[in-house]
Amino acid sequence: MHRTRYQLIVFSLSIFLTTSAWADSDWKITLKVSDASTYGYCVAGVKESGATDGYDKLWDTRAMLGTLKTMYIYSYFPHPEWNEQVINFGEDIKAAGPHKEWLFEVDSNSNSRLTIEWPDLAAKIGEYRAILVDLDGSGAEIDMQREPSFTFQNIPATKRQFMLIVDEPEAPEPREPDSLWFELKNNKVALHWTKSNDPSAKGYRIYRKINDGKYRKGRRINLRKDFYLDKISQKLLKSLGTVTVRYKILTFDRKGNEIFTSNEVVVLLHAK
Numbered sequence: 001m002h003r004t005r006y007q008l009i010v011f012s013l014s015i016f017l018t019t020s021a022w023a024d025s026d027w028k029i030t031l032k033v034s035d036a037s038t039y040g041y042c043v044a045g046v047k048e049s050g051a052t053d054g055y056d057k058l059w060d061t062r063a064m065l066g067t068l069k070t071m072y073i074y075s076y077f078p079h080p081e082w083n084e085q086v087i088n089f090g091e092d093i094k095a096a097g098p099h100k101e102w103l104f105e106v107d108s109n110s111n112s113r114l115t116i117e118w119p120d121l122a123a124k125i126g127e128y129r130a131i132l133v134d135l136d137g138s139g140a141e142i143d144m145q146r147e148p149s150f151t152f153q154n155i156p157a158t159k160r161q162f163m164l165i166v167d168e169p170e171a172p173e174p175r176e177p178d179s180l181w182f183e184l185k186n187n188k189v190a191l192h193w194t195k196s197n198d199p200s201a202k203g204y205r206i207y208r209k210i211n212d213g214k215y216r217k218g219r220r221i222n223l224r225k226d227f228y229l230d231k232i233s234q235k236l237l238k239s240l241g242t243v244t245v246r247y248k249i250l251t252f253d254r255k256g257n258e259i260f261t262s263n264e265v266v267v268l269l270h271a272k
Contacts, residue, residue, distance in 0.1 A: 025096065027124050031164070032117045033075045035110050035154075040073035043091040044102045044164055051093045055082040059093035062086040073108040075116075102164040103135075109156045116162070117149040125166065133163040180249050180262040187237070189230045189267050193249050196223070196260060200253045206230070209246040220252075237271040244268055 028045030042063065051059045063076035065088060076088040094100055108114060121130060121144055130144035134152065137160065142150050152160070179194035191206070206218035206228055221228055230247070237243055245267045251260040 027128075028093075029118055029121065029124060029130070029164070029166070031075060031104065032119065033073050033106050033108075033114055034117070035071075035073065035108075035112045035114050038071050038073055038110075040075040040106075040108075042075045042077060042089075042104055044077070044104070044166075045091075045093045046096045046100060046166075047093050048096045051095050053094045055079065055084060056093065059091070060089050061091040063088040063090040071108075071110060073106070073110060073114065075104060075106050077102055077104045098168040100166045103161060104164060105159045105161050106154070107159045108154050110154050111156055112154065113151050114154045115149050115151045118144055121145065127169040129165075129167040129169065131165040133165065135161040135163055180247065180265050182247070182265050182267055184267070184269075185229075187232060187234070187269055187272065189232070189245065189247070189269075191228045191230060191247055191249070191265075193226055193262055195226050196251045198251065198259065200259065201251050202254045202256075203252060205250045205252060205258070207248050207250060210236075211240070211244050215246075215248070221249075232269055234272070237269060240271070242268065242270050 026045065026047045028043050030041055030043050032039055032041040034040075047059060050056070060079075063074065063086075065074055065076070074088075076090055077092040078088055079092070080087045088105075092102055094102075106114065106116070116132065118130070118132075132142040132144055132150055134140045134142075134150070137152055140150075154160070181192050183190040183192070193204075196204075201223055203223045204221040204225075206221065207215045208218050208230065209215045218230075219228070232243060232245065246264055247267070248264045249262040250258045252258045
């Protein structure tokens with residue numbers, strides 16, 4: 001009875017820390033290990049500020065090993081290198097980073113198949129890549145975003161090791177505005193293009209060339225826009241009769257340096 005009350009106190013404290021001291025960029029993954037009758041779990045996570053990859057008294061909690069029940073399942077992170085009195089931890093919170101790894105063990109006297117689950121993973125880590133590696137068994141690598149669980153045959157009194165690997169999602173390849181096209185609206189040229197997703201991009205600049213002249217810098221366009229309406233002077237059209245106009249879009253960065261150039265489109269305009 002005393003042990004049960006102690007576990008309830010620790011659980012309540014965990015809820016308080018989660019709701020009051022965690023930022024939106026922090027996350028936790030619960031690894032639940034179970035058979036038909038009992039279960040155990042451990043928690044891996046990252047914290048943007050205050051946590052390290054070593055032992056942190058505030059964030060890393062010891063595993064609650066030992067039970068009054070006949071059957072048991074323990075799941076924990078072994079850290080003998082931390083040189084603490086307790087070497088097995090039920091919660092291991094690391095500093096935030098692009099690549100993180102957790103070694104964890106499952107120890108059970110069950111003679112049945114055990115299942116490792118990670119409930120609501122996508123809601124907790126978004127598009128992060130999470131892999132579970134079965135180190136002591138098949139060597140299988142499970143994509144945790146695709147698979148909800150992993151089941152294995154347990155051998156009593158034998159600790160089985162796994163590796164949890166979490167990587168930040170890869171940034172998309174920079175895309176230049178290479179899909180420039182146009183529409184004619186009453187001798188006005190409506191330019192459309194594919195937006196750039198380059199993180200260094202600040203905006204676009206319109207370039208225009210009339211007949212055999214040189215390309216001239218035109219207006220600067222906000223990065224969020226993918227449309228520009230250009231009007232050709234009627235006086236110019238009447239003087240020439242027919243005008244060939246060429247356009248291209250250049251993307252520039254915060255320093256004004258041009259980083260991408262779109263394809264060229266050619267528009268033929270006639271005087272009314």
